[in-house]
Amino acid sequence: MKKILFTIVSFAVFAQVLVAQSFTVSANKRYILKEGKPFVWVGDTAWELFHRLDREEATFYLGKRAVQGFTIIQAVALAEMDGINKPNAYGEKPLIDNDPTKPNEAYFKHVDFIIDKANELGLNIGLLPTWGDKVFKDKWGTGPEILDEKNAKIYGKWIANRYKNRTNIIWVMGGDRNPRIGTSDEAIWNAMAAGVVEGLGGNDKGLLTFHPQPNKEGSSEWFHDEAWFDFNMFQTGHCRDAAVFDRIQGSYERIPIKPVIDGEPIYEDHPVCFNANENGTTNAYDVRKAIYLDVFAGAFGFTYGCHDIWQMYSPKIEAVNGPKTYWHFALDLPAAKQVKYLKKLIESRPILDRIPDQSLILENNLMAYERIQATRGNDYVFVYSVMGKSFTLQLGKISGQQCSAFWFSPRNGEVKDAGKFENKGTKVFTPPSSGYGQDWVLVVDDEQKKYARL
Template sequence: MKKLHHSILLCFVIFNLSAQSFTVSSNKRFILKENKPFVWVGDTAWELFHALDRDSATYYLSKRASQGFTVIQAVALAEIDGLNSPNAYGDKPLINNDPTKPNEAYFKHVDFIIDKAAEVGLNIGLLPTWGDKIYKDRWGTGPEIFNAENAKVFGKWMAERYKNRKNIIWILGGDRNPRVGSQDVKIWRAMAEGVVEAYGGNDKVLITFHPQPNQAGASEWFHNDDWFDFNMFQTGHCRDNDVYNRIAGSYERPNTKPVVDGEPIYEDHPVCFNAKDLGTTNAYDVRKAIYLDVFAGAFGFTYGCHDVWQMYRPMSVPVNGPHLFWKEALELPAANQVKYLKNLIEARPILDRIPDQSLIVENNLSSYERIQATRGNDYAYIYAATGRSFTVNMGKITGKKIIANWFNPKNGQISEIGVFENVGIKKFTPPSSGYGHDWVLILDDASKKYVMP
């Protein structure tokens, strides 16, 4: 009997080790971790495994954890000559650039970083490879090493290695859109098949795809694939992008799947890659993108910094004119402001939140002065990008009386407005207006007595 008890216990432990931490919510709008709502607050640290030694990686991860991030997006076969330029310890990822012959020394370093992330409470959005290893173009240096056969082998090998880590979400794609008439889709599907096979089924692993900017995100190619769990966009690095339209289009698509922007406009990046004429992005650009993302229906959001994704440091080759070394750039304003949006999301019931532009009369303004609304059953958030006045159609949430407050995305501070009847229409004027003066109106069913974020 004792031997049987031990056998059952061992089976339970093994099952738990291979159980998937991340799942899609029953309404197909959100991500859960261990059956609780999970807020994706991502950072694009693409070169993390390739560029940093263990002390530096530990510093980076600890800092991002303290700033409220939850997901670090990083690439095993990295962008900046990730095959032929060794990591901080002189190790390359593959033997003879053969995806069927991974270099154990290199992946032990990847192991360390993934485990350190878990230790400080972070998850890894793990990209097996940057896309130029499937086809070379102006981003990345290749060489092209993947076909459908070895892509499946490599995907399965990586998934076998990491399937027992509880902090992994898989991101295929590596900043590439599959080319028309090519084998690209077949190769990516083969890699996904390898990952799924290692886990033992689609229901045991969470996978998405990181594309270049387009209108439909990764759903353009993979929306109905069984392995494809949520849609991911990249909206690029130009100001006043219509992020909300892309998110809304995905949100309304049949065969419902959660959606997130995995690479919106970066902080400290040349605007549209043209700093000379258009300048460099700032914290306000980042805030506007991430708030519009979430209020339009995204289940979370990603931040990025131009100096950090490439881990710009002394002696490294700069890409597109970074200004700061990565350690200094970790403290840029928007990086310290993402926690306020995270706090806002977590302060009210998450799983019943929906986008709802019918809350506001001025519901179709341009990107520059966009007003975007989201609500749950008994609360609403309305983002005003330039602090202009707007009119609310009351009665959209429960409650005879509504408590109204202003929330400042720059510092998370709350300003009381008052209590109002939940009928008719009501005009609200933010405390300040103009470029860089963004505000969120919080409306709550007074009977719920919600605590402010």
Template sequence: MNTKPFLALWLVFFPLCFVFGQETLPRLKVSDNQRFLVTEEGNPFFWMADTAWELFHRCDREEAAHYLKKRAEQGFNVVQAVALAEIDGLNTPNPYGETPLVNNDPNQPNPAYFSHVDTILQMAAAQGIYVALLPTWGDKVFTHSWGKGPEVFTEENAMAFGYWIGNRYKDQSHIIWVIGGDRNPRAKSSDEAIWRALASGIGEGVGGHDKALMTFHPQPAGPGGSSNWFHDDDWLDFNMHQTGHCANQPTYKKISHDYALQPVKPTLDGEPLYEDHPNCFNARELGYSLPEDIRRIMYWNVFAGAFGQSYGCHDVWQMYTTEREGINGPLRPWKEALYLPMANQVKHLKNLMLSRPFLTRIPAQEMIIGTQEDNEHFVIATRDSEGSYAMIYFPTGKPLVVDSRSLTSKTLQITWYDPRTGNAIDAGFTSSAPDGEFTPPTRGKGNDWVLILDAV
């Protein structure tokens, strides 16, 4: 029996079923103090994302459902994915034999391809997951030394494609728009103009930039990330970094740089060291990433002022299977990698940050007494600007002197929070002081702890 005609009909009508009964999530917006994201009702939103760049391109509906269900169970609330994907996304079809553009022309999107995207978007919403949607990977603007491209975008067709995709998803309340895609704009090129045209087209397509929460995904850069090129652009609602895939680097400095910029905008690390990733792309000499290195980077970033944090797994972003050629040495099939340690630990960071007043949280490095080196032992602090609590992250458990006088009570409750398990240990009370020394329960690499001081 020839099933192709029935499959074609199903591809057309299945997304319509979702439209009529589609799940909706509250729209997100920037908080009044310009530091965080909140829902349209004003509730705090801690960005806890997974990078699934190839989700639309390589996964069929059953696989996408499996992935999204598991990530929702693990506490993720955002998935970062790309419409015109990285791994030969224009010429290698999706599981249903469709490519995204007719004749690789951005003026001719293929509705059959995007019906699959429609379906996965609604699957995500049904799981309570927002989608940070990249309209295209950066190699379609600038192929560089990696990526297959081809380079198909100009200012004109980027504007047109932006309008088309923005208009298509203007009623989807759970989309966050991400311009760029692992490319930094080149000097003396049209790159910046193309990305701005894409952003402008999306803004028009959705009915105004106030309806399109938007950022830009760069390569590793300095001193900032997206802020290096677009901080003053009205369409850029929050800044994003890619701090890259090396274990020992002071990522908190990049977050701190953006936190200090004017005008004030939220910031976060949208691509840190991935789980199962070769350190600095050099597995032979440096091995693969370790959970404790990933945790340290995440807590550093958030305590430095980021409004959330992205996670990634090297096997999962590319949806690696043993039947596919892996990129940069993946270690296991993606379905197995869904269960790796950090994928189950990142929720402890989200739960911790939402356990105390969120929208008044500020960096508080002034609480750390003494000089520190920028190495894996670096201790970092955050606190409530109203003085109700402070949190201090100890990456390796070394004792440290803390100035707790910024808190509003002379008596402070002490709790040690375990980032590996989410368990909290009640450690009694202490008095607010300029020079209180605190010693975490255990010490050494992999023995990271958060000291919580609550004013009582």
């Protein structure tokens, strides 16, 4: 009887360990796994989700994103839009007396609901314990600054302990603020991360990163060598045709190796460079260019964002930087419905052996607006041509004597045959169409693998 009880207890402990280690980094340090399988990060920046939506609205939002193929929702507990002074949809503020050591149970029960609802729908949460303006106030934030080294660690431990048994959370420190030189900012973030790790029960119980403002090195600039820091995250911002591939490549080559992702590329429906009067607003093509170039340059996944949705724009709230569409309707903007095609492409071939490889193409150094970016696995190649420009492919870099190829449209998932050929020498490929908005992916396979044509 004692042996049986011991076995039951041992199995229960083992099961808890499995739960706590739901997300891990792959053996080659390039990708993230969930329950041992490659996890394709298809993110949405719903920063104000916990703060501005009620439960019915949150359920509608999450359901829509699940159907559209998203896999992770990035949201903030202590939100940016005066999130500690303005209550949530139920009149609750997150903290008592704005004290990070005194969380308001009623507020966090709403957060519980949303995290659990996401899990029911097969979605994960990139959970930011706080937005960065709670560490220091700048022109974007509404403060007040409430976090220091001591209370940041206490709060980090508390929130991690609360959610340590949720299997659908990846932890994101930061929140759109870069640590300032000559201040305690880095120490505060390190303290919060230490608290999260302690609350989870150790460094191997969850994955952590940091969400910065745009910079050259992403969050690795400050935290790459920290034990808690599991993968690098960029924000490449809201100007058109940023050279996101250079930043991803720089991180990809950094030692020690850590996975990399762009956690906030250019948003759909956003004022270009924050100036709609002079530059207009972004469109689906702007978004597609950023996310495909990110992934093909070495990112393990990608994040979509929408100017109307991050702030949950509606008639009930104060707008920021001129959103145009209420969030309920913005859920169906074109790029939001097109992210499923990149997800489908990634999942259609072996993921863990895929690497960026610009040596595959002779035209490998073009500017962002006409960029041609290449990536490959052991037995397949993807080449993204931003404007449908022709390019010369160097063959013989994947397995097989014969190759088969097809064109894949990021706009609608359309497929067009590109023939069969010997896997040697070079070959020029011309996409089915070219010009503004005519982006295409060439998919080349080892013919013997008989991979599906999507």
